[in-house]
Amino acid sequence: MKQFSDFNLRRETMAFIRASGFKEPTPVQERVIPYAVKGKDVVGISRTGTGKTHAYLIPILEKADPSADHVQAVITAPTRELAYQIFEKSKAMAEALPGLRIRLYIGGRDRKKEIEQLQASQPHIVIGTPGRIRDLFLKEGALRLDGTGMLVIDEADMTLEYGFLKDIDEFAGRMGEHLQMLVFSATIPPQLQPFLKKYMHHPITIRIEEQERFNPQIRHILVPCYHHSYEEVILKMLPGFRPYVCLIFANTRTEAAAIAKALREHGVPVTELHGDLESRKRKQAMKEFMHSEKPYVVATDLAARGMDVNTVTHVISCGFPSDLSFYIHRAGRASRAGASGTCYALYREEDDAAIRSLMKQGIRFEHMRYRSDGWQTLRPYGQKRQKPDTEMEKKISMMMTKKNTRVKPGYKKKRQAAIEKLERQKKREFIRAKIKEERTARYKQQTRDRKAGKDQ
Helix, strand or coil: CHHHHCCCHHHHHHHHCCCCCCCCCCCCHHHHHHHCCCCCCCCEEEECCCCCCHHHHHHHHHCCCCCCCCCCEEECCCCHHHHHHHHHHHHHHHCCCCCCEEEHHHHHHHHHHHHHHHHHHHCCCCCCCHHHHHHHHHCCCCCCCCCCCEEECCCCHHHHHCCCCCHHHHCCCCCCCCCCCEECCCCCCCCCCCCHHHHHHEEEEECCCCCCCCCCCEEEEEEECCCCCHHHHHHHHHCCCCCEEEEEEEHHHHHHHHHHHHHHHHCCEEEEEEECCHHHHHHHHHHHHHCCCCCEEEEHHHHCCCCCCCCCCCCEEECCCCHHHHHHHHHCCCCCCCCEEEEEECCHHHHHHHHHHHHHHCEEEEEEEEEEEEECCCCCCCCCCCCCHHHHHHHHHHHHHHCCCCCCCCCCHHHHHHHHHHHHHHHHHHHHHHHHHHHHHHHHHHHHHHHHHCCC
């Protein structure tokens, strides 16, 4: 394995590396840095937690010139939280190279103050969300990117998924004539290719493969919701495990807010992290998340992407995202640095196609539900019920035919239809019995709660 000294980096860059705590390059750093320093366009495909942030910060610092009074590099991230995290990591760059100005531009800040600051001096390094950077450059004319030579797009797949790539497209074409572009992402979806072809010149694609496509250290457990909401199932599950940090993923901001509200109402310490929060609350939530202050975190994929936290031991996926690769990223949060973890996937009937697709890709799901007496193992997902017993089939056969008479046309179809009808009746009876059983259990629990209240 190469060492950082093999890259012939300047003294200031080596000081930044030491301050960042790196002793040797990670695989993505080892392969990206030499090309990036030479000015090559690079597409880096690597999951969160592999050191890719420093794979572009190190080349940026190596090429930075504090004496040149213009913006030299722009780094975009799809969320305020991720942009802020990158900014925090970049502060050591200014300490290593005195005079280097690094500024953060995200929503929720005083735009008037930012414009006044830009009129006084331009930063050397810009970090921010695509929309804010676009507005300050094209709408306000305060941020000057005309001569900028480097553009980094972090978490490109999420940038595309949530429609922010069009913001970058608007200002990328107005940047320096010989623009070097570095694109980093966990996946590169086909819809991203036209953008890459438009702006990148003979890019070097670097893909950091994991040893296993699906981390064998992670348990994947399917948990049926039946007729319950996600928050009801989660509350029922909580006594069944003791996480250090449990990251609960919701597909929408509305779902995330509802789940977080339900947990808080039941006294569960929870951090809520999604785009509908106001700026102050998002900043506080991000701080809680990064420092693992609360054992439960409810977030959307977009809000949590790129947030590198090693204390997550359990993940709960409320349904499945439309892009199933995002489920892999969700589950991967439960296993950092080779540690074991568990991902609970809460599912409904409409998730059948997603579950079967993941099973075909190699994920081995356990099928369980939590009852008052503990976890209960269910029949393997997708395994059909046993056909009616032989005696039942004989009875149906006797209903369909008469002794010593010739079998009528369509006998087999009618016989099969009768069996299926009987199976449907049994299934309905089973569901009714389960609903009645759960209602009875709920009534008994309410009775116990009322009695306990009176005793107090």
